[in-house]
Amino acid sequence: MTTYDVELIDIVKDFESGGGRVRAVDKVSVQIADGEFFALLGPSGCGKTTTLRLIAGFEQPTAGKVLIRGIAMEGIPAYHRPVNTVFQDYALFPHMTVERNIMFGLQMEGVGKKEALKRAQEALEMVRLPDVGTRKPHQLSGGQRQRVALARALVKQPAVLLLDEPLGALDLKLRKNMQYELKALQRDVGITFIYVTHDQEEAITMADRIAVMNDGLMLQIGTPREIYEHPGTHFVADFIGETNFIPATLLERGADGIGSLRLTDDTVIQARLSHTLQRSSGSVTVAIRPERIGISSIHNALRGAADSGDVTMLDALLVDSQYIGTDTRYTVRIGDALNLVARVQNISERDSAALAIGEPVTVSWHRSSTTVLDR
Amino acid sequence: MAFRLRRLRENGSLLALPTVAWLVVFFVLPLAVVLVFSFMSRGRGGVAILPFTIEHYERTFGVFFIILRRSIGLAALTTVICLLLGYPLAFFISTRRRRVLRQIALFLVILPFWTNFLIRTYAWRILLGEEGTINGVLLSLGLIGEPLSLLNTQLAVVIGLIYGFLPFMVLPIYASVERFNFRYVDAAHDLGANDIRTFLRVVLPLTLPGVLAGCALVFIPSVGAFVTPDLLGGAKGLMIGNLINKQFGGSGNMPLGSALSIVMMAVVMLSLLVYIFANRREAGD
Numbered sequence: 001m002t003t004y005d006v007e008l009i010d011i012v013k014d015f016e017s018g019g020g021r022v023r024a025v026d027k028v029s030v031q032i033a034d035g036e037f038f039a040l041l042g043p044s045g046c047g048k049t050t051t052l053r054l055i056a057g058f059e060q061p062t063a064g065k066v067l068i069r070g071i072a073m074e075g076i077p078a079y080h081r082p083v084n085t086v087f088q089d090y091a092l093f094p095h096m097t098v099e100r101n102i103m104f105g106l107q108m109e110g111v112g113k114k115e116a117l118k119r120a121q122e123a124l125e126m127v128r129l130p131d132v133g134t135r136k137p138h139q140l141s142g143g144q145r146q147r148v149a150l151a152r153a154l155v156k157q158p159a160v161l162l163l164d165e166p167l168g169a170l171d172l173k174l175r176k177n178m179q180y181e182l183k184a185l186q187r188d189v190g191i192t193f194i195y196v197t198h199d200q201e202e203a204i205t206m207a208d209r210i211a212v213m214n215d216g217l218m219l220q221i222g223t224p225r226e227i228y229e230h231p232g233t234h235f236v237a238d239f240i241g242e243t244n245f246i247p248a249t250l251l252e253r254g255a256d257g258i259g260s261l262r263l264t265d266d267t268v269i270q271a272r273l274s275h276t277l278q279r280s281s282g283s284v285t286v287a288i289r290p291e292r293i294g295i296s297s298i299h300n301a302l303r304g305a306a307d308s309g310d311v312t313m314l315d316a317l318l319v320d321s322q323y324i325g326t327d328t329r330y331t332v333r334i335g336d337a338l339n340l341v342a343r344v345q346n347i348s349e350r351d352s353a354a355l356a357i358g359e360p361v362t363v364s365w366h367r368s369s370t371t372v373l374d375r
Numbered sequence: 376m377a378f379r380l381r382r383l384r385e386n387g388s389l390l391a392l393p394t395v396a397w398l399v400v401f402f403v404l405p406l407a408v409v410l411v412f413s414f415m416s417r418g419r420g421g422v423a424i425l426p427f428t429i430e431h432y433e434r435t436f437g438v439f440f441i442i443l444r445r446s447i448g449l450a451a452l453t454t455v456i457c458l459l460l461g462y463p464l465a466f467f468i469s470t471r472r473r474r475v476l477r478q479i480a481l482f483l484v485i486l487p488f489w490t491n492f493l494i495r496t497y498a499w500r501i502l503l504g505e506e507g508t509i510n511g512v513l514l515s516l517g518l519i520g521e522p523l524s525l526l527n528t529q530l531a532v533v534i535g536l537i538y539g540f541l542p543f544m545v546l547p548i549y550a551s552v553e554r555f556n557f558r559y560v561d562a563a564h565d566l567g568a569n570d571i572r573t574f575l576r577v578v579l580p581l582t583l584p585g586v587l588a589g590c591a592l593v594f595i596p597s598v599g600a601f602v603t604p605d606l607l608g609g610a611k612g613l614m615i616g617n618l619i620n621k622q623f624g625g626s627g628n629m630p631l632g633s634a635l636s637i638v639m640m641a642v643v644m645l646s647l648l649v650y651i652f653a654n655r656r657e658a659g660d
Binding site: 057 | 558559581
């Protein structure tokens with residue numbers, strides 16, 4: 001039997017609130033491997049921070065089990081758990097110098113002052129801030145505080161590092177830099193990272209695996225590629241990146257994971273079924289990413305391929321076009337009511353000016369780019 | 376107009392002039408008189424006359440030293456007990472989630488101020504007397520055979536002082552704890568500190584400004600208290616405030632009273648210096 005660094009089994013967490021009960025985490029189960037960079041992703045209030053606090057031991061689950069390195073954490077207080085946290089607001093002790101902040105955790109383990117100071121200095125070098133040891137937290141910039149918080153947690157050499165939106169307070173440019181640095185640091189130290197964020201781009205860039213949460217439920221767990229390419233639910237498809245949703249009726253479930261569907265204008269198309277799809281007929285939704293939709297002013301050019309079912313081609317009207325530098329974002333209308341967004345890369349300057357608003361166009365996509373989801 | 380206001384801001388010291396004038400006339404000058412009196416001799420009816428002498432200071436640190444020491448001791452004891460009672464209370468109040476609960480609790484803390492201090496202190500005489508409420512209850516329960524002498528003791532003085540000054544300890548600590556960010560407790564636990572170490576190394580240092588302010592606000596009036604020891608202490612509980620009070624009455628000794636006042640002020644100043652120094656250290660650079 002494999003033991004995981006962190007294992008959550010059917011975790012439930014209810015909070016009392018004004019006489020009522022609110023379920024913050026609802027039957028969450030997940031296994032996180034040693035050395036993994038695992039992101040908990042979701043909108044605010046989805047339960048991701050509560051999940052992190054349950055692992056840290058700041059909250060106790062209403063039901064279910066938290067295991068760290070195979071050991072049940074029930075009744076084990078936060079200060080005896082082999083995990084450390086980087087808090088969203090860093091929570092550096094304002095009355096202590098940077099050095100003292102970092103030494104604090106070591107001294108609690110009984111490490112002598114001299115040794116603790118030496119290791120604090122090493123930790124500061126690791127986060128590339130060797131000269132701020134004697135300063136107080138309020139004398140540091142936001143980015144520096146973030147690094148000190150990281151050093152303070154990592155100096156304890158925890159089994160698992162918990163990070164609660166650690167880059168949330170930084171400006172965009174610094175955030176981007178820190179993303180790469182954090183990822184590189186995680187690779188170097190080889191510690192399991194559990195990283196809470198509401199920023200899907202951050203999660204996709206950094207994580208080995210992502211768990212998407214909403215309303216206390218863990219909707220989908222997978223690699224960034226799986227989550228992006230094979231979203232399991234409407235929410236996941238919508239939350240991660242940009243997605244077009246096309247209402248359709250499922251006519252038939254093919255054995256090869258391909259279904260045939262009728263659109264509202266009676267066109268019949270082929271599309272890939274999500275493995276989470278419950279229905280075998282009736283109302284469904286077809287999700288497709290804007291960058292997977294081709295757009296062309298040439299009619300009927302590829303109709304032959306379309307007949308084979310691999311490629312769907314539809315007549316449309318170009319209603320809007322937005323130049324955004326690297327790409328052009330087209331809005332097309334199919335029939336009376338269905339608007340789709342297509343994103344086309346501007347390989348040359350001419351591409352971006354090729355189509356005129358009001359022009360009839362053909363949109364096309366390969367069926368492997370689609371996912372059929374429950375409505 | 377804006378221009379004038381701006382000049383006012385630059386020459387802001389003008390704004391303080393009325394207050395400074397008031398303080399010079401009614402505080403600095405009388406203080407100087409007291410200082411001069413304290414080195415003069417006692418005349419008929421207790422007034423100050425020449426020649427200059429230091430005999431009152433000799434008496435203050437001689438025969439009256441026991442009372443000075445007692446005043447400082449009782450005030451210090453009062454401060455310590457107020458801190459031990461007040462800190463948990465302030466902590467409890469400021470950590471109530473519901474705002475209305477905090478407000479009610481604070482209201483209860485300051486409720487005694489609605490009644491005159493003298494009357495409240497008299498009430499303690501009724502409680503502590505030989506035929507008072509406390510003795511009555513203990514006797515009727517059969518816990519004691521004969522009434523305890525509670526009144527006119529140092530214990531009674533300390534009880535009265537604690538009762539009178541506890542709110543001054545609770546309120547500043549409350550303000551400090553309310554500002555305290557409990558994320559630091561999570562952080563300390565996270566780094567391996569148990570509850571006791573978290574309290575000593577994180578919570579207490581970060582709420583120390585309130586503790587220091589509370590201690591100053593309790594210690595200073597306690598040292599100079601005279602109503603409480605007068606009503607509850609009797610001869611055994613006499614404090615420096617009573618002694619000073621007596622020197623300015625009918626056949627008193629104004630120079631001696633002045634010397635005692637100067638020494639008491641020195642004690643208060645010293646405790647304020649300790650307060651400022653501790654606060655500075657806490658604030659760091």
